[in-house]
Structures are given as C-alpha cells and as structure tokens.
Amino acid sequence: MKENYKKIIAFMLIMLCFTCDDYLEILPEGQENSESYFNSKSDYEDALIGVYDLLSTTYLNNILGEIASDNALAGGGDATDVLDWQQIDDMTHTADNGALRNIFQWMYAGISRANYIVEFKDKTDFEGKDQLLAENLFLRSYYYFELVKFFGDVPMYLDGRISIEQSQSIDRTPKAEIYAQLEQDLMLAIESLPWEQAQNGRATKGAALALLGKIYLYQGDKWSNAATTLDRVINSGQYELVSDFSTIFLNSNENNQESVFEVQYTGVEGGGFGCFQCVEGNVAVGFMGPRFTSGNFAPYTSGFSFNVPVPELYNAYSAEDPRRDATIFDIEAFVETRPTVQYNDGHEYTGYFNKKYIPYAEDNAGDVNLTHSNNYRAIRYSDVLLMAAEAYNKGGIDDAKARTYTNLVRNRVGLDDITSSGGNLTQEIAMERRLELAGEGHRFFDQVRTGQTSTIPGFKDRNVLFPIPRIEIELAGNRWIQNDGY
Structure with a gap:
C-alpha cells in the first residue's frame, strides 16, 4: 500500500x-x-x-x-x-x-x-x-x-x-x-x-x-x-x-x-515540519535517532535524540536475552567499534536509543528526518x-x-x-x-x-x-x- x-x-x-x-x-x-x-x-x-x-x-x-x-x-x-x-x-x-x-x-x-x-x-x-x-x-x-x-x-x-x-x-x-x-x-x-x-x-x-x-x-x-x-x-x-x-x-x-x-x-516527501499529518514517512524515527555529527555511522543516519531508553530498562533484560541489544541501541558500545564517530549527547542523555525504530540511511526525499520508511508494527x-x-x-x-x-x-x-x-x-x-x-x-x-x-x-x-x-x-x-x- x-x-x-x-x-x-x-x-x-x-x-x-x-x-x-x-x-x-x-x-x-x-x-x-x-x-x-x-x-x-x-x-x-x-x-x-x-x-x-x-x-x-x-x-x-x-x-x-x-x-x-x-x-x-x-x-x-x-x-x-x-x-x-x-x-x-x-x-x-x-x-x-x-x-x-x-x-x-x-x-x-x-x-x-x-x-x-x-x-x-x-x-x-x-x-x-x-x-x-x-x-x-x-x-x-x-x-x-x-x-x-x-x-x-x-x-x-x-x-x-x-x-x-x-x-x-x-x-x-x-x-x-x-x-x-x-x-x-x-x-x-x-x-x-x-x-x-x-x-x-x-x-x-x-x-x-x-x-x-x-x-x-x-x-x-x-x-x-x-x-x-x-x-x-x-x-x-x-x-x-x-x-x-x-x-x-x-x-x-x-x-x-x-x-x-x-x-x-514511505520515503516520499508529502509534507514537512509545518504539516506533520501530510508527511509520508515515519516522523518518530527521525526524532528518535542519535545526534551523530561525523564519522562512519552507517547503516544509520542522524536524528534528534528523543525517546531515550532509561538504564533501568536496559538492566531489566538478562545478559543472555538477545532482545536487549535488538531493542536498545548502546551508542557508547557502538562508538567503541567506530572510533571516528562523533555525536552530541543531547538532553537527558542515557547512552541508549530506540533501536527498533532507529533511522537508517536510505534514499528518502525532502527532509530526511521526516521521511524514513520504517513501518510501525x-x-x-x-x-x-x-x-x-x-x-x-x-x-x-x-x-x-x-x-x-x-x-x-x-x-x-x-x-x-x-x-x-x-x-x-x-x-x-x-x-x-x-x-x-x-x-x-x-x-x-x-x-x-x-x-x-x-x-x-x-x-x-x-x-x-x-x-x-x-x-x-x-x-x-x-x-x-x-x-x-x-
């Protein structure tokens, strides 16, 4: 559709x-x-x-x-x-x-x-x-x-x-x-x-x-x-x-x-910050991504660092539960493997981001912060x-x-x-x-x-x-x- x-x-x-x-x-x-x-x-x-x-x-x-x-x-x-x-x-x-x-x-x-x-x-x-x-x-x-x-x-x-x-x-x-x-x-x-x-x-x-x-x-x-x-x-x-x-x-x-x-x-434009209901992409995704500033952070792209998971949620998972790392993006662990990556902490920084709806680099139109094509399950x-x-x-x-x-x-x-x-x-x-x-x-x-x-x-x-x-x-x-x- x-x-x-x-x-x-x-x-x-x-x-x-x-x-x-x-x-x-x-x-x-x-x-x-x-x-x-x-x-x-x-x-x-x-x-x-x-x-x-x-x-x-x-x-x-x-x-x-x-x-x-x-x-x-x-x-x-x-x-x-x-x-x-x-x-x-x-x-x-x-x-x-x-x-x-x-x-x-x-x-x-x-x-x-x-x-x-x-x-x-x-x-x-x-x-x-x-x-x-x-x-x-x-x-x-x-x-x-x-x-x-x-x-x-x-x-x-x-x-x-x-x-x-x-x-x-x-x-x-x-x-x-x-x-x-x-x-x-x-x-x-x-x-x-x-x-x-x-x-x-x-x-x-x-x-x-x-x-x-x-x-x-x-x-x-x-x-x-x-x-x-x-x-x-x-x-x-x-x-x-x-x-x-x-x-x-x-x-x-x-x-x-x-x-x-x-x-x-979908990644087609359709609208912008003046009309969020007109946007064809998943607006939440761009808002929830880490604030990357430089370096190789592929396959992801930068966002506005909203909706940051708290440490209590991260710690609620057992270490052997694979849902933890599939749900929560640990940016500090990520940067350890990508020393060129730079990012801004943002407000209420916890070191964690929502990985289920993290923004991926893709061929999306218009303001790419608003047109991510991630479907909402x-x-x-x-x-x-x-x-x-x-x-x-x-x-x-x-x-x-x-x-x-x-x-x-x-x-x-x-x-x-x-x-x-x-x-x-x-x-x-x-x-x-x-x-x-x-x-x-x-x-x-x-x-x-x-x-x-x-x-x-x-x-x-x-x-x-x-x-x-x-x-x-x-x-x-x-x-x-x-x-x-x-």
Missing part, C-alpha cells in the same frame, strides 16, 4: 471536519461536490485510502506511549525541545498541550473520513463492497480505541462526517458505550474481512480479531471474551514468530509472518500471544495455557520456560510484555490499565487519563466536562 498510501483525493479538501477551527463554505471552481461523489467502486476505494491515510499520524501515539512510561525519557536537544513532549515525560502536561491536541484532532479526522463512507455506504453497489466497508469499520474502531486510551470518555460520532454544529450538540460518550460499539463494529467487520490481503497494510480478519481481543482486555472484566477472540488469531495458522528477533524491525523485513497489522510508511503476533496469556491467567481460566503462550515468546529468544502460576505468573507476563514490546508505544497504557504506575516518575492519580484539549472544549461550546485533575 505504500505507493498509494498518501494519495491526494480532491474530495478530501471539502470534507467538513470538526477538528478544524474553520473551513471553506464556497466550493472552488472545478472541484467535485462531495454530495455527488460515491458513484463508482473507485470512488469508494479512493475514500478508503483517505481513511488509511491518517494512520500515519499515529507515530505520535507511539512515541508518547513510551516517554510517558517508565521505559524512556523525552530527551531531545534541551529541556525546552518539543516542550509538549517534555511536559508529558514529566507528568506536568495540561489541557493546553499541543501534542495531545494533535492526537485528538488527527484521530477524529480519521473517524470523520471513515464516517464519510458510512454516510454514503448505500449509494452505489459494487463487487467487494462488504469487504471495503469492513476495512472502514476496522479503521474507525482503531482510531476510537486510540482516543479512549488517551482520553477516556470522548464524543462518539457514527453516522456521517463530523461538523462543527454536531460537536456543539453532543456530549462525551462513556467509554463503556464506546467499547460496546467497537465490539459490535469489529464483529461485523470480521465476518467480511479476509485472512490475507493482496496489498500490504490493509486490514485483515486477524487484525480485526486482535484489536477486538485487545479491547476486551482493556476493559478488565472480559477475560473469557479476550481469550476466546485472541485464540482465533493464534489457531488460525496465519502467523508465526520470526525466528531471529533482531530482524523483525529491519526495513528489509517489513510485513513479515509476525505482523498482524502494520502501518505503512502496530500489532505483532507476540503481542497477541501475551495478551492471550494475560487473559487466561487473570481470568482464572487456564494458567497452563497462559504459560504455554508466554513460553512461546520466551523460547523464540532462547530463554527457559517459566513455571509459575497465579499472581506470580501475572507479574511474569507483565514483565515479558515490557521486555518484548519495549519501544513500541504500549508500555504506558499497559501500566495504567494494570495499575502498575508507581515506577513512572511524577505520576499522579489524574494521569491515568490525559486532559481533553482545552481549545476543543471551547470549540464544542464548553459543553464537555474536563477529566479530573486538569
């Missing part, structure tokens, strides 16, 4: 979007009217590309999920470099945090685009329509789940494009109701999605099942539902663990057999195994099965089986999730949903949720109540 992923579609320019402060009411000459669109299969396909398009903005969700946790510090050039991220790292963020507003806007932009298809879903029939609508429901569910993870109760729009008028007449929807809607939508989507797609990056039955299982898991009382749903992914035979963990995140090994859902990026098979293990254990369903799934992940990297049960097994599964998924944006939300937040510096009770952006509350006519503590 990379070659089409950011395709410019004329009708997107006239979509009413609640995430915009203003919009044009006069249709430019020669531009197609949105009400007369959706007359052919290609119209629907182009619209769906527009829904996939906003997945590129989830680079920010990924990076904030790490720096808000106990895995990493914000880093950067100094204490004011991308201040929004520094505040989230320090747990001093407010409702005026720009990064949080970006997430709120971008996820709703994706939802509004999905709702555009929903609004006109009955207008034209064509072969393959059920599958297209199922992909659309998956994507809308993905965006809503991200919003609930960050903000809790959020307004839920289902039937059409989001207008400013709507936003001023609808209240925040309890997250339990949102989860119930996502369960319904995903179960419907699962029926029409294939196990395999001809084009990389498109939603599959396995991706929808995995997301549904995750939604059950996050509710904390649907362990049996989560276990049964995730077992459908595991028993499908569609996925397997990559034998060599160190190769999973290489650009040459994208969309591999462990990938359940992967956000596609949004849902991996190992994540599915560990979620299923957690569900079987916490639900008191089957500790033996929980151990089996956990040990599959451990054995892949040559580690011995665990043999614990009950609460001890719960803690071992949680640790396995941290070590397996470090650097992938899941840690903060795992800590919050399991109540394991005591190791997050500066964390207070209010930080279980992020604040609804103040300006969005104002644009909605001040009808939304802010999250507690903000």
